[in-house]
Amino acid sequence: xxxxxxxxxxxxxxxxxxxxxxxxxxxxxxxxxxxxxxxxxxxxxxxxxxxxxxxxxxxxxxxxxxxxxxxxxxxxxxxxxxxxxxxxxxxxxxxxxxxxxxxxxxxxxxxxxxxxxxxxxxxxxxxxxxxxxxxxxxxxxxxxxxxxxxxxxxxxxxxxxxxxxxxxxxxxxxxxxxxxxxxxxxxxxxxxxxxxxxxxxxxxxxxxxxxxxxxxxxxxxxxxxxxxxxxxxxxxxxxxxxxxxxxxxxxxxxxxxxxxxxxxxxxxxxxxxxxxxxxxxxxxxxxxxxxxxxxxxxxxxxxxxxxxxxxxxxxxxxxxxxxxxxxxxxxxxxxxxxxxxxxxxxxxxxxxxxxxxxxxxxxxxxxxxxxxxxxxxxxxxxxxxxxxxxxxxxxxxxxxxxxxxxxxxxxxxxxxxxxxxxxxxxxxxxxxxxxxxxxxxxxxxxxxxxxxxxxxxxxxxxxxxxxxxxxxxxxxxxxxxxxxxxxxxxxxxxx
Amino acid sequence: xxxxxxxxxxxxxxxxxxxxxxxxxxxxxxxxxxxxxxxxxxxxxxxxxxxxxxxxxxxxxxxxxxxxxxxxxxxxxxxxxxxxxxxxxxxxxxxxxxxxxxxxxxxxxxxxxxxxxxxxxxxxxxxxxxxxxxxxxxxxxxxxxxxxxxxxxxxxxxxxxxxxxxxxxxxxxxxxxxxxxxxxxxxxxxxxxxxxxxxxxxxxxxxxxxxxxxxxxxxxxxxxxxxxxxxxxxxxxxxxxxxxxxxxxxxxxxxxxxxxxxxxxxxxxxxxxxxxxxxxxxxxxxxxxxxxxxxxxxxxxxxxxxxxxxxxxxxxxxxxxxxxxxxxxxxxxxxxxxxxxxxxxxxxxxxxxxxxxxxxxxxxxxxxxxxxxxxxxxxxxxxxxxxxxxxxxxxxxxxxxxxxxxxxxxxxxxxxxxxxxxxxxxxxxxxxxxxxxxxxxxxxxxxxxxxxxxxxxxxxxxxxxxxxxxxxxxxxxxxxxxxxxxxxxxxxxxx
Numbered sequence: 001x002x003x004x005x006x007x008x009x010x011x012x013x014x015x016x017x018x019x020x021x022x023x024x025x026x027x028x029x030x031x032x033x034x035x036x037x038x039x040x041x042x043x044x045x046x047x048x049x050x051x052x053x054x055x056x057x058x059x060x061x062x063x064x065x066x067x068x069x070x071x072x073x074x075x076x077x078x079x080x081x082x083x084x085x086x087x088x089x090x091x092x093x094x095x096x097x098x099x100x101x102x103x104x105x106x107x108x109x110x111x112x113x114x115x116x117x118x119x120x121x122x123x124x125x126x127x128x129x130x131x132x133x134x135x136x137x138x139x140x141x142x143x144x145x146x147x148x149x150x151x152x153x154x155x156x157x158x159x160x161x162x163x164x165x166x167x168x169x170x171x172x173x174x175x176x177x178x179x180x181x182x183x184x185x186x187x188x189x190x191x192x193x194x195x196x197x198x199x200x201x202x203x204x205x206x207x208x209x210x211x212x213x214x215x216x217x218x219x220x221x222x223x224x225x226x227x228x229x230x231x232x233x234x235x236x237x238x239x240x241x242x243x244x245x246x247x248x249x250x251x252x253x254x255x256x257x258x259x260x261x262x263x264x265x266x267x268x269x270x271x272x273x274x275x276x277x278x279x280x281x282x283x284x285x286x287x288x289x290x291x292x293x294x295x296x297x298x299x300x301x302x303x304x305x306x307x308x309x310x311x312x313x314x315x316x317x318x319x320x321x322x323x324x325x326x327x328x329x330x331x332x333x334x335x336x337x338x339x340x341x342x343x344x345x346x347x348x349x350x351x352x353x354x355x356x357x358x359x360x361x362x363x364x365x366x367x368x369x370x371x372x373x374x375x376x377x378x379x380x381x382x383x384x385x386x387x388x389x390x391x392x393x394x395x396x397x398x399x400x401x402x403x404x405x406x407x408x409x410x411x412x413x414x415x416x417x418x419x420x421x422x423x424x425x426x427x428x429x430x431x432x433x434x435x436x437x438x439x440x441x442x443x444x445x446x447x448x449x450x451x452x453x454x455x456x457x458x459x460x461x462x463x464x465x466x467x468x469x470x471x472x473x474x475x476x477x478x479x480x481x482x483x484x485x486x487x488x489x490x491x492x493x494x495x
Numbered sequence: 496x497x498x499x500x501x502x503x504x505x506x507x508x509x510x511x512x513x514x515x516x517x518x519x520x521x522x523x524x525x526x527x528x529x530x531x532x533x534x535x536x537x538x539x540x541x542x543x544x545x546x547x548x549x550x551x552x553x554x555x556x557x558x559x560x561x562x563x564x565x566x567x568x569x570x571x572x573x574x575x576x577x578x579x580x581x582x583x584x585x586x587x588x589x590x591x592x593x594x595x596x597x598x599x600x601x602x603x604x605x606x607x608x609x610x611x612x613x614x615x616x617x618x619x620x621x622x623x624x625x626x627x628x629x630x631x632x633x634x635x636x637x638x639x640x641x642x643x644x645x646x647x648x649x650x651x652x653x654x655x656x657x658x659x660x661x662x663x664x665x666x667x668x669x670x671x672x673x674x675x676x677x678x679x680x681x682x683x684x685x686x687x688x689x690x691x692x693x694x695x696x697x698x699x700x701x702x703x704x705x706x707x708x709x710x711x712x713x714x715x716x717x718x719x720x721x722x723x724x725x726x727x728x729x730x731x732x733x734x735x736x737x738x739x740x741x742x743x744x745x746x747x748x749x750x751x752x753x754x755x756x757x758x759x760x761x762x763x764x765x766x767x768x769x770x771x772x773x774x775x776x777x778x779x780x781x782x783x784x785x786x787x788x789x790x791x792x793x794x795x796x797x798x799x800x801x802x803x804x805x806x807x808x809x810x811x812x813x814x815x816x817x818x819x820x821x822x823x824x825x826x827x828x829x830x831x832x833x834x835x836x837x838x839x840x841x842x843x844x845x846x847x848x849x850x851x852x853x854x855x856x857x858x859x860x861x862x863x864x865x866x867x868x869x870x871x872x873x874x875x876x877x878x879x880x881x882x883x884x885x886x887x888x889x890x891x892x893x894x895x896x897x898x899x900x901x902x903x904x905x906x907x908x909x910x911x912x913x914x915x916x917x918x919x920x921x922x923x924x925x926x927x928x929x930x931x932x933x934x935x936x937x938x939x940x941x942x943x944x945x946x947x948x949x950x951x952x953x954x955x956x957x958x959x960x961x962x963x964x965x966x967x968x969x970x971x972x973x974x975x976x977x978x979x980x981x982x983x984x985x986x987x988x989x990x
Contacts, residue, residue, distance in 0.1 A: 058820065066811075103819070324556075324598070328566065337831045
């Protein structure tokens with residue numbers, strides 16, 4: 001991995017001074033094109049050995065280009081806000097919007113590599129981190145981001161002579177601390193671990209570029225030119241998304257039976273039973289929400305369902321049993337301008353709760369595999385890969401302590417018709433029926449297929465779907481509350 | 496202040512059960528209108544004595560209305576992120592967008608009152624906090640927000656018997672702790688302080704509504720009905736902004752001399768001198784940026800100036816001397832969708848830096864009193880009040896440790912013309928001249944007046960303006976760097 005980077009590459013001062021102004025002008029030019037087009041974001045990762053010129057390179061990139069359209073992030077020790085969320089949350093927050101360049105120094109590679117070198121994590125944990133990184137980068141590039149990864153290398157000999165040289169000079173002696181020599185002792189282990197991680201994460205869409213860091217001029221021109229070419233090439237491409245593959249169609253059961261049409265929607269609950277059950281369950285939920293064990297957990301609820309299936313009413317039965325200060329409801333509608341400039345999942349990452357809190361999504365990231373799929377708002381490749389992205393998103397939250405539960409509220413086509421008609425008559429304008437609601441009915445079968453695929457592909461142990469027969473509102477609400485109480489109890493018991 | 500709230504108001508159960516469903520339906524209706532119109536945000540403050548029903552009221556409001564369009568915030572102890580910013584930052588972050596209701600329990604009133612009762616702050620500090628609150632609320636209502644403030648009161652006797660009653664019942668005994676009785680001991684001091692604060696902050700646009708909290712039914716209907724009426728009244732009003740007063744015109748100097756035309760724009764610096772000075776100043780700035788005292792401070796720079804005055808170039812001379820990981824440049828363009836749904840200053844509060852960091856605004860909140868004023872994008876009342884709002888914003892940051900410096904880069908009309916022409920010829924497309932740039936020239940005199948007013952009204956000791964003669968780029972850049980170094984040095988010396 002690092003063989004070529006130990007050859008001692010060099011560019012003499014004269015060549016550098018001749019080439020640099022042209023490179024600089026070209027970079028500014030292409031950066032302007034990037035901004036004008038605002039079609040995709042650029043994520044630049046700067047990694048490598050201390051002393052191999054990472055910091056200098058970042059400053060140089062900011063000096064060469066227009067720093068107003070570069071966002072440089074260093075990611076020192078995580079803050080309180082960050083520690084209470086999944087590891088990747090802080091990086092999601094820092095993603096550049098389309099048209100901008102985000103430079104990440106000390107990024108998602110830093111912690112896993114350092115922890116492994118220090119022996120703080122074992123091999124399986126490193127593997128897990130690498131897998132997580134691969135999924136993140138795949139998602140980013142699939143969404144159209146240009147991900148550029150530069151690794152700055154120094155040979156062991158080069159590293160040693162660098163430290164010695166700094167120590168000899170009285171003006172630079174202060175820059176060498178015991179810490180630096182301690183790091184040097186770990187050189188072999190560090191490089192070996194890095195090699196392993198780089199090997200596994202050098203993918204077709206986001207390969208590593210290893211740079212010999214021993215000569216200032218050489219590394220500057222190398223990275224500058226590579227960045228220039230990468231930007232030019234990408235801007236010349238018409239398509240931003242990388243996955244234009246045509247997925248194989250999903251299979252349908254030959255006998256026509258599916259998860260939804262197997263539901264017994266006729267189930268009901270009498271008013272009397274409902275009232276009694278409701279009081280009991282709301283009391284139970286209230287007690288659970290104040291459980292001290294809950295302080296190190298969070299709750300993420302997703303409500304999806306047919307139009308007019310009663311999501312709002314079910315949500316209110318949940319929230320009315322808990323303190324308004326401990327939950328947040330996120331109604332998901334069309335994305336805002338800022339959200340459209342980011343990868344699809346960005347707008348949901350924004351709302352990942354901290355410990356001790358509950359977030360209820362009224363519609364959610366499942367829009368990708370439901371309405372966007374059926375209405376053709378995204379390509380087949382986009383929604384096909386979304387299942388894995390969603391599972392990954394939920395798994396990260398679950399590992400961080402989130403209790404996740406997802407509800408699909410199902411009504412029959414007839415019951416929906418009855419409710420639409422009823423709503424058209426009611427005095428509450430909020431129950432307005434739009435043309436879109438009627439149009440969606442025309443695609444009933446397509447939506448049903450999409451729902452079945454969604455449940456099959458994203459119902460996991462850590463984030464299960466609960467299918468709720470919702471023709472009878474009483475029955476549905478009690479089923480939701482029961483499932484929620486049971487889930488929280490089971491999870492809190494696990495500790 | 497609390498006399499009427501100690502009368503022991505009551506609503507019997509029967510009346511409540513009769514009135515509540517109607518109120519509830521009306522509230523839902525008006526909430527829907529609010530959302531549909533999305534013309535203004537609603538900020539509901541819930542304050543008062545413990546045990547007077549604050550928490551219950553918040554939960555009730557969430558149960559009565561659609562909780563998906565209510566954001567409830569509790570504001571417990573501030574997080575690390577919050578502690579490193581001005582006190583009001585966390586509240587700015589939580590402001591609801593237009594069309595939504597934000598319920599703030601434990602808000603900007605809580606800390607000052609509690610701190611004063613405990614003797615942690617003296618009277619002048621309380622007065623300062625109250626002034627800060629008055630300015631914030633004035634700004635919010637001026638921007639169109641509906642601010643509703645409810646204070647839940649209990650008489651001393653009522654408070655005592657409440658605690659005793661809870662203690663007597665074995666099922667509720669756990670709710671009364673020593674802390675509650677300690678609080679009770681402070682009753683008189685608490686109420687006295689509250690009375691003083693409420694008296695000063697009960698303004699025409701955001702008066703306090705004091706509610707007798709002793710009877711559950713009474714307080715619920717009181718707040719519910721008041722909220723309903725307030726929303727209805729406000730929705731019926733055509734104008735959202737409250738300040739449609741016509742301001743008296745600003746005076747012009749009779750002799751025609753002003754700050755800008757008094758500048759000697761002909762000042763220059765030779766290339767040789769420039770190179771030497773630049774190196775020296777950048778070195779000095781670099782050392783300053785790494786000063787350990789800087790860890791408890793932050794730097795906020797504002798760059799404004801005529802079109803083509805060289806802001807970008809000046810900014811790059813600043814940033815190229817400091818580590819890219821320690822600053823952020825915020826280029827200010829048209830506001831995004833999310834920003835347009837908030838008060839004007841919201842989009843700048845977003846970027847207030849934490850300690851140890853530098854933020855450079857390329858154009859800024861001064862757009863309000865420059866382009867928005869001259870082009871008529873906001874009303875006269877809006878930009879007239881902006882001077883005070885801006886001074887307040889900067890003062891809050893300064894008190895929190897920010898070192899603030901603002902640059903106006905001035906070029907003559909002739910020099911601007913020369914640069915526009917030059918830019919039209921240059922190969923760098925980023926220097927494109929738009930029709931707007933040419934149009935702005937037609938209003939040269941109006942802009943000049945606006946600049947003079949801006950400097951007169953917002954150049955303060957804690958956030959001074961530096962007027963930079965920028966016909967000669969070398970001269971301008973050195974003046975900027977010199978002023979910056981001197982300012983940071985002087986501030987760091989203060990400690």
